[in-house]
Amino acid sequence: MLRDVTFGQYYNATSFVHKMDSRVKILLSVVYMVGVFFVHSYVGFAWLTCFLMIAIGASQVPLKSIFKSLRGILFLLLFSAVLNVFFVKEGTLLVEWWIFKIHDQGLIDAGKLMLRLTLLVCGASLLTLTTTPVDLTHAIERLLKPLSWIGIPVHIAALIMSLTLSFIPSIIEETDRIIRAQKARSADFDTGGLIKRAKAFVPILIPLIISSIRRAEELAFAMNSRCYEGSKKHTQMKVMRMGWRDLVGSLITVVFFAAIFTLYAFADNAWLGANLPWLLF
Amino acid sequence: MSIVAKELTFVYNPNTPFAKKAVDSVSLTINDGEFVAIVGHTGSGKTTFLQHLNALIRVQSGQLYVNDIDVSAKKVDLKRLRGLVGMVFQYPEYQLFADTVEQDVAFGPKNLGVDKDEVEARVKNALTLVGMDYESCKNKSPFDLSGGEKRRVALAGVLAMRPKVLVLDEPTAGLDPEGKREILSLVKKLNVEQGITVIMVSHDMNEVYENVNRIIVFKDGKVLYDLPPQQLFEKEDEIEQMNLEVPFMAQFTNQLKRRGITLKGDVRTVDQVFEAVQALKEGDVC
Numbered sequence: 322m323l324r325d326v327t328f329g330q331y332y333n334a335t336s337f338v339h340k341m342d343s344r345v346k347i348l349l350s351v352v353y354m355v356g357v358f359f360v361h362s363y364v365g366f367a368w369l370t371c372f373l374m375i376a377i378g379a380s381q382v383p384l385k386s387i388f389k390s391l392r393g394i395l396f397l398l399l400f401s402a403v404l405n406v407f408f409v410k411e412g413t414l415l416v417e418w419w420i421f422k423i424h425d426q427g428l429i430d431a432g433k434l435m436l437r438l439t440l441l442v443c444g445a446s447l448l449t450l451t452t453t454p455v456d457l458t459h460a461i462e463r464l465l466k467p468l469s470w471i472g473i474p475v476h477i478a479a480l481i482m483s484l485t486l487s488f489i490p491s492i493i494e495e496t497d498r499i500i501r502a503q504k505a506r507s508a509d510f511d512t513g514g515l516i517k518r519a520k521a522f523v524p525i526l527i528p529l530i531i532s533s534i535r536r537a538e539e540l541a542f543a544m545n546s547r548c549y550e551g552s553k554k555h556t557q558m559k560v561m562r563m564g565w566r567d568l569v570g571s572l573i574t575v576v577f578f579a580a581i582f583t584l585y586a587f588a589d590n591a592w593l594g595a596n597l598p599w600l601l602f
Numbered sequence: 603m604s605i606v607a608k609e610l611t612f613v614y615n616p617n618t619p620f621a622k623k624a625v626d627s628v629s630l631t632i633n634d635g636e637f638v639a640i641v642g643h644t645g646s647g648k649t650t651f652l653q654h655l656n657a658l659i660r661v662q663s664g665q666l667y668v669n670d671i672d673v674s675a676k677k678v679d680l681k682r683l684r685g686l687v688g689m690v691f692q693y694p695e696y697q698l699f700a701d702t703v704e705q706d707v708a709f710g711p712k713n714l715g716v717d718k719d720e721v722e723a724r725v726k727n728a729l730t731l732v733g734m735d736y737e738s739c740k741n742k743s744p745f746d747l748s749g750g751e752k753r754r755v756a757l758a759g760v761l762a763m764r765p766k767v768l769v770l771d772e773p774t775a776g777l778d779p780e781g782k783r784e785i786l787s788l789v790k791k792l793n794v795e796q797g798i799t800v801i802m803v804s805h806d807m808n809e810v811y812e813n814v815n816r817i818i819v820f821k822d823g824k825v826l827y828d829l830p831p832q833q834l835f836e837k838e839d840e841i842e843q844m845n846l847e848v849p850f851m852a853q854f855t856n857q858l859k860r861r862g863i864t865l866k867g868d869v870r871t872v873d874q875v876f877e878a879v880q881a882l883k884e885g886d887v888c
Binding site: 498499503504505507508509523524525527532 | 700
């Protein structure tokens with residue numbers, strides 16, 4: 322049933338990472354993602370994986386939940402890897418069969434691409450696994466605050482987003498209830514052709530839209546009666562504070578990524594290429 | 603025609619840390635033509651139990667028979683079962699969707715595969731039953747009706763399926779006293795005149811006490827009491843311990859009993875109690 326669907330993928334725990342300030346987490350995630358694109362060698366990837374593993378360890382999120390997020394991009398992952406294997410025409414030719422030619426550089430590129438995407442998605446899902454959607458919205462609101470200086474109503478956008486997020490569970494519940502009510506009237510959603518099935522959803526969609534509008538109206542009344550004016554002066558219910566965890570987390574991140582950017586800067590270094598080629602492979 | 607449950611158990615999210623036993627080995631029989639109330643707190647498993655009756659929730663373990671249909675079997679004739687057991691959810695007016703009242707009420711019988719003329723007859727009949735004027739309301743949009751009317755139309759949508767068992771989840775919630783009375787007397791009429799078995803969930807002990815013949819109390823997924831109303835509310839202390847209110851008329855009868863006065867017969871409504879007291883008085887005088 323629909324009730325089993327949990328929204329978002331927040332993993333409830335009270336770990337080091339969970340307790341970090343969500344603004345810092347977002348910023349560090351951005352640094353991480355930029356870092357992922359600066360890595361070109363397998364040593365760099367190992368280093369990055371090491372960082373990710375430390376972060377996952379500190380978050381107490383089981384690896385299984387992290388890997389679950391990979392399922393969504395599995396097709397993309399395989400597709401782009403296959404393209405790389407067959408279409409990169411550099412390096413030595415390994416296999417040739419009919420019109421297919423596989424070069425060693427293609428294999429290397431495919432591997433790196435898969436690693437890069439995997440690291441990217443795992444890092445992003447670590448952020449959403451350890452931060453509630455509402456906290457994320459608030460953090461984004463704070464981070465985008467400079468935009469309000471040039472007249473962009475950031476706080477209103479953030480309000481819309483957090484309202485949307487907080488109403489999703491109730492709307493799921495409502496949908497579930499309407500589906501059951503129509504099923505009790507012997508509605509059939511599972512048989513018939515495409516058009517018949519699409520039509521079968523009308524008895525669900527219309528009550529759902531109507532109840533959503535009603536809900537929005539009630540909410541607007543409730544907010545009005547509490548004197549909400551959308552003014553910029555309203556304060557946050559949860560004040561975000563940075564603590565020692567944020568400092569420690571940031572320091573570790575800086576150390577790791579300093580190494581990655583150094584590696585990137587020296588990628589064309591002749592001495593390294595000659596003496597330590599494995600570092601750049 | 604009866605409903606028989608044997609050791610019915612249902613667990614939400616089985617085999618996970620969030621597993622919750624909502625219905626815990628419930629065994630009971632509801633006979634033809636009974637008017638039963640199911641009471642209990644939120645989360646006591648009453649709604650989960652009721653949803654088993656027309657296979658909105660499939661039987662996990664235990665047995666359930668509705669008439670001759672084995673609901674616990676792997677394959678159930680859902681159309682027949684859902685035609686037999688009409689289920690009216692909380693706030694049923696939120697399920698209205700069609701352009702006109704007529705189309706909305708016809709949704710159920712059409713799904714059952716009833717032919718066109720019969721559908722029209724049933725719609726007419728059901729709307730009249732719930733006290734709506736068929737001719738004037740059939741072409742109205744259901745969204746233009748008042749709250750009480752919407753609920754009656756939604757009820758008609760279930761009645762048009764001609765169920766033999768009517769399951770109602772808090773049918774009077776959110777209605778004004780007048781609307782409550784209308785719905786209750788309608789349900790009572792269906793029960794008495796048409797012999798429809800009615801199973802009703804309610805939190806209002808007064809309306810339960812006056813109308814039903816049997817009360818089943820759920821607690822933590824188990825059946826705690828299964829008694830006629832008078833016998834149940836004689837246990838005033840136990841009822842109050844469960845945070846259920848004792849209906850006014852039951853309080854009155856219990857007070858009298860404590861003073862050694864027993865009212866004769868099954869008297870539960872204000873009028874019945876009034877008459878019984880008056881009969882006592884006259885008996886005293888004579």
